[in-house]
Amino acid sequence: MAAKNSVMVFVQQDDGKVAEVSIELISKARELANRVKSKVTAVLVGSGIRKAAESLIPYGVDHLYTVDHKGLAHYTPVPYTRVLTDVIKKYAPQIVLYGATTTGRDIAPRIASALRVGLTADCTDLQIGDYQSKGQTYQNVLYQIRPAFGGNIIATIVSPERKPQMATVREGVMKMSDPDPSFKGEVIEEKVELKPEDFPSEIVERVKQEKLVNLKGAQIIVSGGIGVGSKETFQLIHQLAHALGGEVGASRAAVDAGYVSKDHQVGQTGTTVRPRLYIACGISGSVQHRAGMDESARIIAINTDPEAPIFQIANYGIVGDLKEVIPRFIKAFRAKA
Amino acid sequence: MGLNLIVLVKQVPDTQNITGNAMKEDGTVNRSALPAIFNPEDLHALEAALTIRESVPDSRVHVLTMGPPSAVQVLKDSLYRGADFVALISDRRFAAADTLATSYALKCAIEKIGAYDIVLCGRQAIDGDTAQVGPQTAEKLGINQITCVSEIVELDADKRTITARRSIEGGFEKVRSALPVLLTITDESYPPRPPSAIKMMTYKNATTEMSSGDFDETYLTSGAELKAENTITLWDINAINADPDSCGLPGSPTKVKNIDMVVLKSEEIRMIENTEEAIGGMVHELVADHTLG
Numbered sequence: 001m002a003a004k005n006s007v008m009v010f011v012q013q014d015d016g017k018v019a020e021v022s023i024e025l026i027s028k029a030r031e032l033a034n035r036v037k038s039k040v041t042a043v044l045v046g047s048g049i050r051k052a053a054e055s056l057i058p059y060g061v062d063h064l065y066t067v068d069h070k071g072l073a074h075y076t077p078v079p080y081t082r083v084l085t086d087v088i089k090k091y092a093p094q095i096v097l098y099g100a101t102t103t104g105r106d107i108a109p110r111i112a113s114a115l116r117v118g119l120t121a122d123c124t125d126l127q128i129g130d131y132q133s134k135g136q137t138y139q140n141v142l143y144q145i146r147p148a149f150g151g152n153i154i155a156t157i158v159s160p161e162r163k164p165q166m167a168t169v170r171e172g173v174m175k176m177s178d179p180d181p182s183f184k185g186e187v188i189e190e191k192v193e194l195k196p197e198d199f200p201s202e203i204v205e206r207v208k209q210e211k212l213v214n215l216k217g218a219q220i221i222v223s224g225g226i227g228v229g230s231k232e233t234f235q236l237i238h239q240l241a242h243a244l245g246g247e248v249g250a251s252r253a254a255v256d257a258g259y260v261s262k263d264h265q266v267g268q269t270g271t272t273v274r275p276r277l278y279i280a281c282g283i284s285g286s287v288q289h290r291a292g293m294d295e296s297a298r299i300i301a302i303n304t305d306p307e308a309p310i311f312q313i314a315n316y317g318i319v320g321d322l323k324e325v326i327p328r329f330i331k332a333f334r335a336k337a
Numbered sequence: 338m339g340l341n342l343i344v345l346v347k348q349v350p351d352t353q354n355i356t357g358n359a360m361k362e363d364g365t366v367n368r369s370a371l372p373a374i375f376n377p378e379d380l381h382a383l384e385a386a387l388t389i390r391e392s393v394p395d396s397r398v399h400v401l402t403m404g405p406p407s408a409v410q411v412l413k414d415s416l417y418r419g420a421d422f423v424a425l426i427s428d429r430r431f432a433a434a435d436t437l438a439t440s441y442a443l444k445c446a447i448e449k450i451g452a453y454d455i456v457l458c459g460r461q462a463i464d465g466d467t468a469q470v471g472p473q474t475a476e477k478l479g480i481n482q483i484t485c486v487s488e489i490v491e492l493d494a495d496k497r498t499i500t501a502r503r504s505i506e507g508g509f510e511k512v513r514s515a516l517p518v519l520l521t522i523t524d525e526s527y528p529p530r531p532p533s534a535i536k537m538m539t540y541k542n543a544t545t546e547m548s549s550g551d552f553d554e555t556y557l558t559s560g561a562e563l564k565a566e567n568t569i570t571l572w573d574i575n576a577i578n579a580d581p582d583s584c585g586l587p588g589s590p591t592k593v594k595n596i597d598m599v600v601l602k603s604e605e606i607r608m609i610e611n612t613e614e615a616i617g618g619m620v621h622e623l624v625a626d627h628t629l630g
Binding site for chain 1: 350352435436437440464465466467468469470471472473474475476477481482483484485500503504505506507508509510511512513514515518589590591592593594595596597598606607608609610611612613616617619620621623624628629630
């Protein structure tokens with residue numbers, strides 16, 4: 001039974017391992033589909049992916065389309081675009097979501113170009129609402145919300161006249177829901193015929209290091225900025241993170257100054273985080289940095305400058321020198337915990 | 338045999354220098370309020386093309402930009418750095434184009450040039466950060482793409498293959514492709530060469546055949562083209578055989594619904610004294626509500 005008008009997610013996988021952002025998007029798609037009273041569909045393309053497909057159903061996928069082909073184990077643009085474009089044409093979803101990853105941002109524009117539909121890049125929020133234009137009201141339109149202009153504005157983009165409405169969504173901004181093992185969904189295998197000329201790219205080498213820093217999964221993040229002052233003083237950030245059982249983050253300025261590696265960078269060009277507690281030390285709070293952390297449940301700002309913008313989004317503010325504040329913090333925590 | 342290289346560049350407002358009147362009331366960018374610059378990653382794409390030309394004799398570097406007449410500045414800058422041919426794609430009917438309509442116009446202009454082997458552009462432009470126009474153009478041309486390229490590892494002009502290193506999350510991959518191909522270039526390598534002083538002298542007054550002094554898009558007429566090379570060619574919508582319904586506003590499925598300036602949320606903040614007692618009290622609260630511990 002074909003489900004037209006669904007909310008569809010492109011599931012990104014590599015070697016059968018599904019990207020976290022795809023599960024975040026399925027969770028969001030479930031919410032959007034409930035709102036517009038339609039189904040959630042997902043497309044998983046790869047090789048030997050049946051098991052991965054079944055593992056996604058409990059997140060709320062009604063129909064999961066798989067395209068299994070040995071040439072599709074790793075992403076390359078031309079064959080993936082062909083396959084996805086065919087599936088989208090066949091099932092005519094109203095919305096298609098992609099992770100704003102290297103892969104998602106490689107394929108989504110090609111599909112938008114092939115289908116001649118709109119695409120909004122790097123969204124940080126998605127909502128459903130009405131849109132009025134030239135005396136006409138479009139109902140249940142996807143609001144595609146994203147920072148633009150170097151993070152200085154937030155734009156709401158719509159593409160009401162053509163379907164599907166498509167967006168890439170930044171990793172880590174949508175909450176992953178808990179899987180429901182009793183959820184009933186169906187895996188549907190799609191057949192494709194691909195010719196050698198559909199594979200103009202060949203991956204000749206690939207080097208991937210597992211990230212040593214897990215900012216996205218961290219519940220507590222202690223971040224340092226340029227105000228920390230030196231690589232030596234940055235040890236205090238490491239000490240506080242270690243004491244609290246948290247991860248070390250940093251602003252771009254601190255990374256550029258060489259205090260810590262880029263893996264630690266939080267913000268628009270780094271990782272987007274939403275921990276239980278974010279402690280910003282010597283970070284002034286640029287728009288770009290805030291874009292990556294302002295969804296944190298609690299924020300403590302420590303800064304010598306009482307006028308630093310970071311205080312405007314913090315729950316607790318301490319004006320003072322890190323060299324005094326951090327040892328006091330650690331001492332107090334050891335005493336209480 | 339030399340290669341035909343086409344570089345797509347964009348003039349962008351310098352988003353590092355935002356002022357209060359940067360946005361117009363209708364939500365579009367007030368470009369006049371910001372200094373206009375050569376999109377940084379496009380300069381790296383141009384440098385990559387010039388580097389290829391040095392290694393493959395008889396290659397030619399063509400530079401295309403779509404924009405208002407003032408965008409001619411990035412074309413002059415391309416000439417100063419050594420481009421062989423530059424063209425401005427400009428027409429009122431291209432105004433308010435989203436990435437889809439932009440890629441369509443660029444595809445028409447590339448086909449106007451004719452034979453090409455490698456199309457290069459920056460990974461993304463700093464005004465929109467979408468990284469969409471490159472892949473959208475590649476799809477419209479029906480050619481392969483390699484995005485986020487940090488380095489061209491190998492180029493075999495005879496076998497017509499290219500191998501490029503591209504950045505991916507937590508690492509890189511090397512991808513080999515047949516030509517023609519579109520590459521999007523990051524700022525990780527190909528630092529742009531400075532403009533040549535001699536070329537600046539040659540081209541600083543480069544202008545178009547149709548213009549006398551300051552040129553305006555009202556000067557553009559169908560098929561306006563320059564005969565001489567190394568000056569600026571002007572193409573309007575008819576010159577590139579573009580369908581007006583696929584250009585500008587009519588060709589753009591995305592609409593800006595509204596724009597919000599980023600405003601800091603003003604939750605109540607508790608200022609904590611920098612003393613052992615006060616910090617201890619805060620830690621106690623955070624432990625009590627399970628934020629800590």
